[in-house]
Amino acid sequence: MEVSEFSSGLTGLDGILRGLLPGDNVVWQIDSVEDYQQLVTPYAAYALEHAQPLVYFHFAEHAALLEDDNRVMTYSFSPDEGFEVFVQKVHAAIRDAGRGACYVFDCISALANAWYSDQMLGNFFKLTCPYLFDLETLAYFGLFRNHHSASAIDPIRNTAQLFLDLYNHNNRLYVRPLKVQHRYSAGMNMLYRWNTDDSFDTISDSVTISEIMTSAKWSGLHSDRRPGFWERSFIDANELVHEVETGLRPAADKTETFEQLLPMIITRDD
Numbered sequence: 001m002e003v004s005e006f007s008s009g010l011t012g013l014d015g016i017l018r019g020l021l022p023g024d025n026v027v028w029q030i031d032s033v034e035d036y037q038q039l040v041t042p043y044a045a046y047a048l049e050h051a052q053p054l055v056y057f058h059f060a061e062h063a064a065l066l067e068d069d070n071r072v073m074t075y076s077f078s079p080d081e082g083f084e085v086f087v088q089k090v091h092a093a094i095r096d097a098g099r100g101a102c103y104v105f106d107c108i109s110a111l112a113n114a115w116y117s118d119q120m121l122g123n124f125f126k127l128t129c130p131y132l133f134d135l136e137t138l139a140y141f142g143l144f145r146n147h148h149s150a151s152a153i154d155p156i157r158n159t160a161q162l163f164l165d166l167y168n169h170n171n172r173l174y175v176r177p178l179k180v181q182h183r184y185s186a187g188m189n190m191l192y193r194w195n196t197d198d199s200f201d202t203i204s205d206s207v208t209i210s211e212i213m214t215s216a217k218w219s220g221l222h223s224d225r226r227p228g229f230w231e232r233s234f235i236d237a238n239e240l241v242h243e244v245e246t247g248l249r250p251a252a253d254k255t256e257t258f259e260q261l262l263p264m265i266i267t268r269d270d
Contacts, residue, residue, distance in 0.1 A: 009042030022136035060110035
């Protein structure tokens with residue numbers, strides 16, 4: 001099909017980003033799925049209004065981002081089936097949708113939780129992003145801030161065409177573009193307030209910027225030192241054992257952690 005003009009569904013945001021281009025993979029660093037939902041809704045509405053094929057991959061445990069609609073091609077693949085199976089199914093669906101489609105992915109942090117590996121999450125993105133780019137699609141991904149190590153963040157940021165921070169401060173949303181590829185943006189790394197009329201104002205007040213960055217525990221600090229999912233799981237388990245042994249927590253608390261660690265070290269294949 002002929003690729004039509006893409007949009008975030010928000011004129012003000014399109015202006016900041018100098019438009020959305022065929023092949024753009026847009027990654028949003030978020031603090032909550034609810035915040036991500038507010039970006040997905042206008043994006044999906046624009047795609048449907050302009051008769052653009054809309055594909056939704058629902059694989060996380062959080063609530064579905066798109067309602068049931070016969071105009072939306074929804075796929076509910078489980079990452080618990082394994083990395084290779086999951087990737088093959090996603091790529092087959094992308095191939096079937098063809099050129100110029102719009103995509104919504106659940107918060108992809110769920111994939112690291114399912115595979116117990118930030119590196120596997122990064123690998124999934126490196127395999128999928130170029131495929132979407134070659135088909136001149138537009139794709140939205142959510143990614144939890146301060147949740148992953150450099151094993152996930154670095155390959156995702158390096159591969160994505162657009163990488164942006166979304167902050168929620170005092171019930172107001174703020175956007176900060178960190179990477180906008182293939183176009184010049186004078187507003188790179190500037191902070192924008194999302195207004196109720198869907199316009200965006202540049203925030204230049206250093207006090208306000210500092211409050212937002214501090215409240216969100218800005219991910220730009222020491223990101224390469226953050227342990228990945230695997231390391232973090234065993235660090236937490238070690239602390240739990242110590243707290244149980246010292247009487248700070250009941251022995252029953254070990255059961256949930258044990259059940260989480262078990263499939264990480266013993267195959268789930270029957």
